[in-house]
Amino acid sequence: MQFQVLKVGLVLALIAGVIWVQPGPQTAEAAAFKPVICGPAGLHSAAASKVIKVADKSGLSDAEIAYLYIQANLFEVETAELGLARGTAADVKSHGEMVARDHKGVVRAFEELIQMNGIKPVSTDAAVNAEKQHSAVMEKLKSKQGAEFDKAYLQHEAGNHRAVINALKTVLIPAAKNDAVVKHMQAMLPAFEHHLAVTLKAAKNAGVKLPG
Numbered sequence: 001m002q003f004q005v006l007k008v009g010l011v012l013a014l015i016a017g018v019i020w021v022q023p024g025p026q027t028a029e030a031a032a033f034k035p036v037i038c039g040p041a042g043l044h045s046a047a048a049s050k051v052i053k054v055a056d057k058s059g060l061s062d063a064e065i066a067y068l069y070i071q072a073n074l075f076e077v078e079t080a081e082l083g084l085a086r087g088t089a090a091d092v093k094s095h096g097e098m099v100a101r102d103h104k105g106v107v108r109a110f111e112e113l114i115q116m117n118g119i120k121p122v123s124t125d126a127a128v129n130a131e132k133q134h135s136a137v138m139e140k141l142k143s144k145q146g147a148e149f150d151k152a153y154l155q156h157e158a159g160n161h162r163a164v165i166n167a168l169k170t171v172l173i174p175a176a177k178n179d180a181v182v183k184h185m186q187a188m189l190p191a192f193e194h195h196l197a198v199t200l201k202a203a204k205n206a207g208v209k210l211p212g
C-alpha cells in the first residue's frame with residue numbers, strides 16, 4: 001500500500017514536470033477542473049509509437065487517469081500560452097503557439113472520447129498536489145523576463161515533456177483499462193515526442209543548457 005502511494009506521487013511529480021523547477025510556496029487552491037479549451041488538433045502524426053510494456057502497479061482507475069491526463073495537457077496549454085505571450089526568441093514564441101494549439105486539440109479529442117466511453121474524470125489528493133506544483137511553476141516563470149524567461153521556459157518544457165512521455169509509457173498506458181483510452185494515448189505519443197524534439201532544438205539554438 002505504501003509503495004502504491006509512493007508510485008502515484010511519483011507519477012504526479014513527473015506529470016507536473018517539477019524535475020527542474022523547484023516548487024515555491026503552495027498557495028494554490030485545490031484543483032477545480034478547468035474549462036475545456038478547444039482548438040484545432042494540429043497533431044503531427046497519428047502513428048502509434050513503441051510503448052514499453054510494464055505491469056500496472058499504480059492502481060489508478062480510468063477516471064483518475066482521465067483526470068490526470070487532461071490536467072497534464074491543460075498544464076501544457078497554460079505554460080505554452082505564457083511562452084507565446086512572454087517569449088523573446090522567435091523559437092520560443094513559435095514553440096508556445098504550437099504546443100498550446102496541439103494540447104488544446106488533445107484535450108478536445110480526449111474529452112469527446114471519454115464522454116463516448118462513459119468515463120467521468122475523478123480527482124485525487126495527488127492531482128490536487130500536482131495543481132499546486134504547477135502553480136509554483138507558473139509563478140516562477142512569470143517572475144522572469146527576456147532571455148531569462150526563454151531559458152527557464154525551455155528548461156521547463158524539456159523536463160515536462162520528458163516526464164509526461166515517461167509517465168504515459170510506463171504508468172498511464174499500462175494502467176488504463178479502456179481500449180479507446182489506451183489507443184488515444186499511444187497515438188498521441190509521437191506528437192508529444194515531436195514537441196520534445198522541437199524544444200531541444202530551440203534550446204540548442206538559444207544556447208540553453210539542459211540538465212541530463
Ligand SMILES: [Fe+2]
Pocket residue numbers: 076099103161191192195196
Ligand atoms: Fe507537448
